[in-house]
Amino acid sequence: MPPTVKYQKAEIVNAALEVARQKGIDAVTAREVARRLKVSVGPIFTWFETMEHLKAEVYTLARERYLAYIERGLKGPIPFLGLGQQYIRFAREEPELYKLLFLTPPGASGGGAMAALKLSQDLARDSVTRIYNMDAATADRYFRDLWLVVFSFATLIVTDDCPYTDAEMSAVLTEVSLAVCKAYKEIPGLPEGRFDRDAVFRELVNHKPQTGE
């Protein structure tokens, strides 16, 4: 019988994820992962046929991490803005994972930013229709327009090129949000005066998602 396994598959994937988080997916090489585990490259190729297989699992973990962020965004009082905030937060706190998930061709590593939009749209549709009193199609349109702004902010952050503070981004989001809402409000039955700009703004700037870590 063989000796008991010393380094589980999961440990290897976790080490690879750490490398990806800190130095980007391109730094996930056999020797780099092995060094992080204080191990030779042997075990890696015992458990993974090729490095691509390992990277694929890193991708899966990255997506899980992303989803954990997004889910926390749904708990806030304004569903769309909570999601956007968490998406931007993910970009800031996990820039390398963000690049992996959203800034590479979807074929290469999976998902892609549009998939993220679709997913978030599904998650938020109920709340949006409820809070803003929109029908589903209009809610989707509204959400999509705002998501494009969120996606821009997140990508700017990741490319080290975002000159806006969190508060400024929230302000811009609020402005655009209100603007789009106004434009879309020829929807029958939308109550007037629901959008108190100052109140929404205050909400945005002050609301911090539960940092339940």
Add this chain to the structure above:
Amino acid sequence: MPPTVKYQKAEIVNAALEVARQKGIDAVTAREVARRLKVSVGPIFTWFETMEHLKAEVYTLARERYLAYIERGLKGPIPFLGLGQQYIRFAREEPELYKLLFLTPPGASGGGAMAALKLSQDLARDSVTRIYNMDAATADRYFRDLWLVVFSFATLIVTDDCPYTDAEMSAVLTEVSLAVCKAYKEIPGLPEGRFDRDAVFRELVNHKPQTGE
């Protein structure tokens, strides 16, 4: 005296640019460029101290190419939308150069997407204030909001993840544009009825920038 130069510096940079256009900046290796010129790596290191120096010049050429696109966008009847259209067109036709210019940290290769916004903002401010009858600050704000959407579209295209057709993107841009405009129109003196949604939409979908090539 030495023999006359057979391969000018410019030819090498041009070959390197072609490689970057087709296979991305990472494919710009000494041997790849040499192969494209049917030449050994010798000349490259005669004219460039390191590959980084060569890549820096590739970056400069890429930026010039980008500017050529942008300038043509100013000639259309709607300055902001012309710019946005050309920015998106650049992303579609030169995705690898787009990645180089706008999807890498600005320190690494220069400019960055925010610099592009600032530049475009400067180029368009006059027309925007004139056509939409806004003051400069409001025009900048208006432009910035829309640029965020344009940046998203362009980036989605480059990551092979954009499900929208040109017409759809134009429609979204028009919607958001009108929405933001409405929201910003508490500006004194803005004439009512200036924004004929159908007219603008027709303009957008039909307007093709002069393909003066």
Add this chain to the structure above:
DNA sequence: TTTGTTATATAACAAATGTTATCTATCACC
């Protein structure tokens, strides 16, 4: 305790890359 399976370490191989040393051939100037 012996033994057979196999996880791990080590080292090697092959390919790709930047860079450099060396040689050859050119051609402007005398």
Add this chain to the structure above:
DNA sequence: GGTGATAGATAACATTTGTTATATAACAAA
């Protein structure tokens, strides 16, 4: 024409990477 400075070709070196062959050692079953 002769010649010397040097552009270009060639090949080598060093490094990094994925991958694999080989050896070692651990450990469960006998």
